[in-house]
Amino acid sequence: MKNIKILTVALFLFFTAGILFQSEAKAQLIQTVVALTGNVFDAVSKAPVTATIKITDEGGKRVNQTRSNAIENGTYYVTSLKPGKTYFVNITKEDYFDEKFKITLANTDKYEEISRDFLIKPKGKGVKIPLPVPPFELNKSKLRYGAEDLLEGIQSTLVNNPDVKFEIVCYPDNDKDPKQNQKLTDERCQSLKDYFTANGVEGMRFKIQGSATTDPLRPPPTSKMAKGKRYIGTSYIVVTDY
Numbered sequence: 011m012k013n014i015k016i017l018t019v020a021l022f023l024f025f026t027a028g029i030l031f032q033s034e035a036k037a038q039l040i041q042t043v044v045a046l047t048g049n050v051f052d053a054v055s056k057a058p059v060t061a062t063i064k065i066t067d068e069g070g071k072r073v074n075q076t077r078s079n080a081i082e083n084g085t086y087y088v089t090s091l092k093p094g095k096t097y098f099v100n101i102t103k104e105d106y107f108d109e110k111f112k113i114t115l116a117n118t119d120k121y122e123e124i125s126r127d128f129l130i131k132p133k134g135k136g137v138k139i140p141l142p143v144p145p146f147e148l149n150k151s152k153l154r155y156g157a158e159d160l161l162e163g164i165q166s167t168l169v170n171n172p173d174v175k176f177e178i179v180c181y182p183d184n185d186k187d188p189k190q191n192q193k194l195t196d197e198r199c200q201s202l203k204d205y206f207t208a209n210g211v212e213g214m215r216f217k218i219q220g221s222a223t224t225d226p227l228r229p230p231p232t233s234k235m236a237k238g239k240r241y242i243g244t245s246y247i248v249v250t251d252y
Contacts, residue, residue, distance in 0.1 A: 050078040053129035058084030061103035151197035181225035181243035188222035195220030
């Protein structure tokens with residue numbers, strides 16, 4: 011009987027200590043804050059930008075707000091974020107697309123600074139925003155494997171800015187056959203249109219335009235490219251109205 015009592019007391023103390031430890035760890039986690047810092051740049055010119063940055067939680071409630079500083083290379087800094095939480099970084103600036111970026115913070119019981127740079131896209135009439143990575147393979151008009159990941163950023167931007175009208179412009183990979191080039195780029199434009207309309211962008215907002223000749227802003231290289239590298243014509247989002 012005595013041994014049973016001792017065992018009972020030992021188990022009680024063990025579980026009590028465990029509960030206290032968990033409570034202390036949880037309290038420490040709640041008190042821990044995470045800071046987010048980095049730079050904001052123009053997505054086309056890569057110049058630093060002064061913009062308003064508002065951090066919201068998953069419910070849309072504002073957590074913090076600051077501004078980036080173009081004079082200091084677009085630097086920004088926000089704190090009061092909690093580990094293990096998901097937030098949205100909302101960036102606004104006149105004559106730029108409203109941008110919204112999702113970040114999820116890892117659990118930690120120590121203060122941390124997370125570094126993240128952001129690119130925001132200008133929306134002046136006639137501005138050409140290149141798709142940074144070609145979503146097509148050489149001489150192909152269907153979106154290549156993984157293109158959805160490459161297009162997710164611009165798709166999100168277009169959905170978050172329903173007032174912006176634009177044109178999709180695609181250029182071919184060479185100047186060998188203008189007729190074939192026109193057919194190829196018309197089909198590439200259609201592939202992009204199908205992707206955007208299937209992912210929340212209204213088709214009435216934009217037009218498409220293929221090209222029979224290569225991109226005058228980013229022409230094919232005159233010298234031989236490095237092994238494994240191939241020139242693929244650029245695709246653009248061109249702002250027409252907003």
